[in-house]
Amino acid sequence: MRDDTPAVSCTGLSYSFGQTKAVDGLDLTVVSGEVFGLLGPNGAGKTTAIRCVTTLLPVPSGMVKVFGYDAATEQMAVRRLLGYVPQQLSADGGLTGRENVSLFARVFDVSRRERAARVGQALEVVGLADAADRLAATYSGGMVRRLELAQALVSSPRLLMLDEPTIGLDPIARTSVWEHILAVRAATGMTVLVTTHYMDEADQYCDRIALMHHGRVRALGTPEQLTDDLRARLGDGSSPTLEDVFRDVAGSGLNEGGGEFRDVRRTRNTASRVG
Amino acid sequence: MTGAGDFDLLLVPPRPRTGWRVLPARVTAMCVVELQKLRHDRTELYTRAVQPALWLLIFGETFTRIKVIPTGGIPYLDYLAPGIIAQSTMFIAIFYGIQIIWERDSGVLTKLLVTPTPRVALVTGKAFAAGVKAMIQAVVVVLIAALLGVSMTWNPLRLAGVIVVVLLGSAFFSCLSVTIAGIVLTRDRLMGIGQAITMPLFFASNALYPTTAMPDWLRYISVINPLSYEVDALRGLLLGIPSDLPLDFVVLFAAAAIGITAASGLLGRLAR
Ligand SMILES: Nc1ncnc2c1ncn2[C@@H]1O[C@H](COP(=O)(O)OP(=O)(O)O)[C@@H](O)[C@H]1O
Ligand SMILES: [Mg+2]
Numbered sequence: 001m002r003d004d005t006p007a008v009s010c011t012g013l014s015y016s017f018g019q020t021k022a023v024d025g026l027d028l029t030v031v032s033g034e035v036f037g038l039l040g041p042n043g044a045g046k047t048t049a050i051r052c053v054t055t056l057l058p059v060p061s062g063m064v065k066v067f068g069y070d071a072a073t074e075q076m077a078v079r080r081l082l083g084y085v086p087q088q089l090s091a092d093g094g095l096t097g098r099e100n101v102s103l104f105a106r107v108f109d110v111s112r113r114e115r116a117a118r119v120g121q122a123l124e125v126v127g128l129a130d131a132a133d134r135l136a137a138t139y140s141g142g143m144v145r146r147l148e149l150a151q152a153l154v155s156s157p158r159l160l161m162l163d164e165p166t167i168g169l170d171p172i173a174r175t176s177v178w179e180h181i182l183a184v185r186a187a188t189g190m191t192v193l194v195t196t197h198y199m200d201e202a203d204q205y206c207d208r209i210a211l212m213h214h215g216r217v218r219a220l221g222t223p224e225q226l227t228d229d230l231r232a233r234l235g236d237g238s239s240p241t242l243e244d245v246f247r248d249v250a251g252s253g254l255n256e257g258g259g260e261f262r263d264v265r266r267t268r269n270t271a272s273r274v275g
Numbered sequence: 276m277t278g279a280g281d282f283d284l285l286l287v288p289p290r291p292r293t294g295w296r297v298l299p300a301r302v303t304a305m306c307v308v309e310l311q312k313l314r315h316d317r318t319e320l321y322t323r324a325v326q327p328a329l330w331l332l333i334f335g336e337t338f339t340r341i342k343v344i345p346t347g348g349i350p351y352l353d354y355l356a357p358g359i360i361a362q363s364t365m366f367i368a369i370f371y372g373i374q375i376i377w378e379r380d381s382g383v384l385t386k387l388l389v390t391p392t393p394r395v396a397l398v399t400g401k402a403f404a405a406g407v408k409a410m411i412q413a414v415v416v417v418l419i420a421a422l423l424g425v426s427m428t429w430n431p432l433r434l435a436g437v438i439v440v441v442l443l444g445s446a447f448f449s450c451l452s453v454t455i456a457g458i459v460l461t462r463d464r465l466m467g468i469g470q471a472i473t474m475p476l477f478f479a480s481n482a483l484y485p486t487t488a489m490p491d492w493l494r495y496i497s498v499i500n501p502l503s504y505e506v507d508a509l510r511g512l513l514l515g516i517p518s519d520l521p522l523d524f525v526v527l528f529a530a531a532a533i534g535i536t537a538a539s540g541l542l543g544r545l546a547r
Contacts, residue, residue, distance in 0.1 A: 017547075054389045056546050076391045080291060084389045090382025094312045106304035107390040110289040118284045125282050135315060151386070156288040188286060 005068045007032045007159050007191035008053055013063050014215075015048050022048035024215030030159075030193055032067075035185060037206030038195040039242070045215040046195035047087055050163050053193070054084050067158060080108070083152030083190075087163040089144045091151070093137030097128050100136055101150045108155035122150040125187075126180050142173025146180055153184060160184075162194040166201060174198075178205050199242045211246050218249035291391065298396050305400030309407045320411065327363040327416045331356060331423055334483075344484050347516060356420040356427070357509035358482030361444060361502055363416055364409035365476065368445035369469050371405040372452030376462045379545045388546050394539040398450065402535060405449035406442040413441045417513075427513040436512045436520075443527040444505040450534030457541025482506050501530040 008030040015023040023045040030036040038046045051057045053064055053071060061072035069077040091100050101119045110118055123132045126146035131139065136147060145165055152160055162181070166174040182205065185192055196202055202209045203223045211219040211226070219226055223242060230240045230248055240248075292300055313320065331352065338344055339351040346354040378384035387397060417427065428434070456465050477483075479493055480502040486494050497503045504526040511518030 056385065056388060058543070076393070079389055079391045080288070082389060084386060086382045086385050088380075088382035088385075090386050092308075092312075092378075092381075092383050094315060095308065096311075096315075099308070099311050103304060103308055104386075104390065105289075106307070107301060107387065107392055108289055109292040109300065109391070114284060114289070121282045121284050125285065153285055156285050158288075187282060 005032065006030060006065070007034075007067060008036075008193060009065045010049070010053070011063060013049065013052055013059065015045075015052055015057055015059070017048075021215055023052065026212075026215065026217060028210060028217060030191060031208075032158075032191055033189055034207040035182075035192040035194065035205060037202040037209040038193070038212055039197065039199065039202040039209050039246075040195075040212035041197055044197075044212045046197075046212055047163055048215075049212070050161055050193070050195060054082060054161060055079060080155075081158045083155060083157030083160045085145070085148045085152050085160075085162045085165060087167065089141065089148070091136040091139070091144050091147045093135060095136060096133050097123060097136055097139070097147050097150075098132040100147055101154050104151045105154045110154065118154055122154040125153060125184060126150045127176075140173070141169050142176055145169065145173070145177050149177070149180060149184070156188070157190060159191045159193060162192065164195055164197070166196065166198065174201070181205075199246070203242050209242075211242075211249060213246075213250040219245060297391075297393070298399060301392050301396040301400045302403045305397075305404040306407050309404040313408070313411070320415070323363070323367065323412055324415045324419070326366075327359045327412075328419050330359045330362075331416075331419060335359075335423070345488060346485070349514065349516065350425075352420075352423060353425045353427075353514055354510070355483065356416070356425045357513050358480075358506050359420075360413050360416045360441070360509055360513075361480075361505045362477050362482050364412050364441055364445050365448050365502055365505075366473055367409050367412055368405050368448035369452050369473055369476075370466075371401070371408075371445075371449040372454075372456035372465050373462055373469070375401065375453050375545070376456050376460075376465060380462075385546060388542075394542050395535065398453065398535050398539045398542060399446075401453065402446035402449050402531070402538075403442065406445045409441050409445035410438060413437070428515060433512045437509060440505055440508045440512065440523070440527060443524075443531045444501065446531040447501050447527065447534040450531070450538040453538040454534070454541050457538065457544045460545065476500060476502050480506060501526060504530075 006029045008028065010026050010028040013023055013026040014021065026049055038049065040046050048057065052059045053066065055071050055075045055078055059072050061070050064071035066078045067081055071078050098119060101122050102115065105115050105119050123129050126149050128143065128146055128150060131143065136144060139147060165181070166177050169177065178201065181192060184190070194206070206223065208222050209226070210217045226242060226245045227240050230245050231238070234240065335352040335355045342351070344351055375384060420427065452469065455468055459465055459468065479496040480500050481497060482502065486497050486503070489497060504523040507518045508520055508523035508527070510516055511520050
């Protein structure tokens with residue numbers, strides 16, 4: 001008996017940093033159970049949108065709902081449903097993998113009786129059982145990402161939010177992170193909202209995607225729908241990629257868009273910390 | 276690869292704690308993390324012991340000999356020891372904000388802010404975590420002082436009082452630091468401000484000399500300096516010399532409460 005309350009709904013979501021309109025009238029509905037990708041170049045406003053949904057950034061009431069709970073007025077209820085992995089690598093290097101996950105078990109009120117077993121399962125699921133008692137500072141970038149996934153999973157969230165989970169990782173680590181995300185999704189049926197600027201990932205792993213540019217959704221649908229629509233419109237027998245769809249709606253390619261200094265610097269920072 | 280293990284437990288969300296139970300649970304969580312970190316890396320513990328040791332060994336021993344500071348008849352080294360406990364735990368607390376900014380930059384804090392933890396509970400947790408560090412420091416200084424022959428109480432009730440005083444004091448100073456962090460937002464600026472205020476707080480208190488020996492203007496400052504009340508309480512508890520314990524506790528409680536309120540109000544700014 002699945003109810004059809006959307007996992008996330010944003011209506012006319014806007015957020016500005018001073019003069020910068022980071023998110024500018026975003027309308028978005030994530031259906032319960034799907035893997036939804038927010039795809040866009042650096043500076044498109046993906047992270048800001050995610051942070052509005054997580055209650056990190058203050059939004060007016062009525063704009064953002066998570067499983068029907070208002071992100072402005074029912075923050076605690078929203079947070080209980082969320083597992084959040086931010087864009088930066090956020091595991092604490094001064095703690096072991098197990099201690100990192102344990103902290104999140106504690107702050108999500110996992111009972112003492114269940115804690116050790118639950119933490120163990122979360123580490124097992126992401127393939128870190130063997131490395132669990134090493135300091136996270138010794139982990140590779142891909143391992144840190146999987147550890148963060150375990151931190152998010154230990155509270156059994158209904159909505160997993162991942163902000164650029166594969167940024168700066170090598171192809172093998174990228175694939176491994178995605179395989180774990182999908183395996184967990186298959187086993188638990190949780191909803192996944194993920195941002196990325198890698199077109200191939202969105203294409204390959206997401207049920208539906210929204211193309212985001214300058215704070216707004218420019219196109220929305222399954223990867224096939226988006227490319228099929230463009231193919232029909234072009235009508236010249238070519239087979240367009242998501243990149244072409246993006247170019248079509250935004251007027252520039254994914255890699256040429258946005259990218260002020262601070263965005264580039266941030267991306268580099270993350271990439272080099274993953275290194 | 277995956278699917279090998281069972282993950283039945285991960286299918287059921289934990290039952291939320293509600294009401295007053297949230298606060299102690301979060302405080303425990305933050306303190307546990309602090310202790311785990313200290314267990315993995317003890318360097319800070321050792322380097323932090325150097326300064327207070329020097330204060331007691333050099334400043335303390337010298338001024339005990341020349342007897343210029345009116346201590347009410349007890350050896351200056353004894354008089355100084357509680358002051359150095361308060362000072363060195365204050366230093367730790369004041370720079371705790373830097374750790375908070377580091378946690379913000381690295382995403383650790385960001386993630387904690389998205390857990391079902393009210394801001395006040397998070398700040399209180401962090402304040403007590405800073406207190407855990409301060410308490411270990413206090414034990415180290417007490418041991419150094421004991422080695423140097425300072426005769427302090429071993430009465431468990433009084434020692435429990437000492438723990439409360441150190442906790443409240445570092446709760447205030449760490450929240451002061453988090454409050455400043457919430458205003459200035461960067462590590463460098465906080466570092467500068469931290470360095471600029473620690474010495475004045477130290478000198479404008481009764482840690483080194485009694486307030487009766489101060490010029491009037493300095494005495495007025497020391498009256499509004501929570502460190503003075505912390506020192507007064509520690510002297511009363513550890514050495515048994517006359518002090519205004521009820522007033523000290525009231526002031527320290529109030530200071531900690533104000534600090535936690537201010538820091539909770541500004542914590543959100545660090546998340547943006
Ligand atoms: N904390 C901040 N302060 C000021 N401007 C910001 C901040 N975070 C993001 N921005 C700006 O908002 C816009 C969107 O950024 P962001 O949401 O990080 O995009 P994305 O995640 O898609 O790369 C960019 O122009 C960026 O410079
Ligand atoms: Mg981003």
